[in-house]
Amino acid sequence: xxxxxxxxxxxxxxxxxxxxxxxxxxxxxxxxxxxxxxxxxxxxxxxxxxxxxxxxxxxxxxxxxxxxxxxxxxxxxxxxxxxxxxxxxxxxxxxxxxxxxxxxxxxxxxxxxxxxxxxxxxxxxxxxxxxxxxxxxxxxxxxxxxxxxxxxxxxxxxxxxxxxxxxxxxxxxxxxxxxxxxxxxxxxxxxxxxxxxxxxxxxxxxxxxxxxxxxxxxxxxxxxxxxxxxxxxxxxxxxxxx
Numbered sequence: 001x002x003x004x005x006x007x008x009x010x011x012x013x014x015x016x017x018x019x020x021x022x023x024x025x026x027x028x029x030x031x032x033x034x035x036x037x038x039x040x041x042x043x044x045x046x047x048x049x050x051x052x053x054x055x056x057x058x059x060x061x062x063x064x065x066x067x068x069x070x071x072x073x074x075x076x077x078x079x080x081x082x083x084x085x086x087x088x089x090x091x092x093x094x095x096x097x098x099x100x101x102x103x104x105x106x107x108x109x110x111x112x113x114x115x116x117x118x119x120x121x122x123x124x125x126x127x128x129x130x131x132x133x134x135x136x137x138x139x140x141x142x143x144x145x146x147x148x149x150x151x152x153x154x155x156x157x158x159x160x161x162x163x164x165x166x167x168x169x170x171x172x173x174x175x176x177x178x179x180x181x182x183x184x185x186x187x188x189x190x191x192x193x194x195x196x197x198x199x200x201x202x203x204x205x206x207x208x209x210x211x212x213x214x215x216x217x218x219x220x221x222x223x224x225x226x227x228x229x230x231x232x233x234x235x236x237x238x239x240x241x242x
Contacts, residue, residue, distance in 0.1 A: 041055060
């Protein structure tokens with residue numbers, strides 16, 4: 001960024017926004033409008049004359065693809081002798097909706113979105129969605145190389161332990177079902193809602209134990225949504241690994 005641009009931002013109303021982004025990203029943003037858009041939830045989006053709502057959904061779509069590519073390359077190099085199924089599962093553990101929401105809160109994404117989410121909106125995935133939109137914004141503003149560096153050096157390095165993820169048993173659904181069979185309990189998963197989100201379907205499921213709901217999960221994959229609900233149930237029931 002040029003000296004003139006630095007001076008312009010210093011005296012603009014975006015001074016605090018730029019400073020916060022610089023602290024988060026490690027560089028000074030150029031195209032501020034795309035970053036503002038990244039934190040604009042669809043529940044408060046304004047409508048463009050073309051009829052398109054100006055929210056972060058398109059950037060989320062782009063960021064999802066870029067993030068997936070960076071993580072896929074990382075895992076491909078980290079585990080040179082592992083098969084495709086292992087790599088796919090590891091990538092899912094990193095980029096699933098629940099984990100992205102937690103990661104977004106760690107990074108302080110929620111602080112950028114204060115006031116940009118309608119309190120009445122269903123926004124349980126809003127922060128994870130905004131995290132992906134931010135990745136998309138960085139890609140638009142700075143290109144793939146900078147985006148890749150951001151993901152690997154400022155996010156994965158500090159917030160993702162690949163060795164720990166490899167060792168953790170994430171098949172909570174099987175663990176729960178095995179326990180239920182031993183205890184003569186019934187476990188059911190029900191799809192309760194499908195939400196269109198940036199051209200993808202966000203699936204929400206609930207987990208019933210003996211006919212009573214005890215947990216919910218959501219993801220773009222029904223299998224992952226069920227695993228998330230099962231993980232919550234396993235934690236709630238204090239089940240040990242079997």
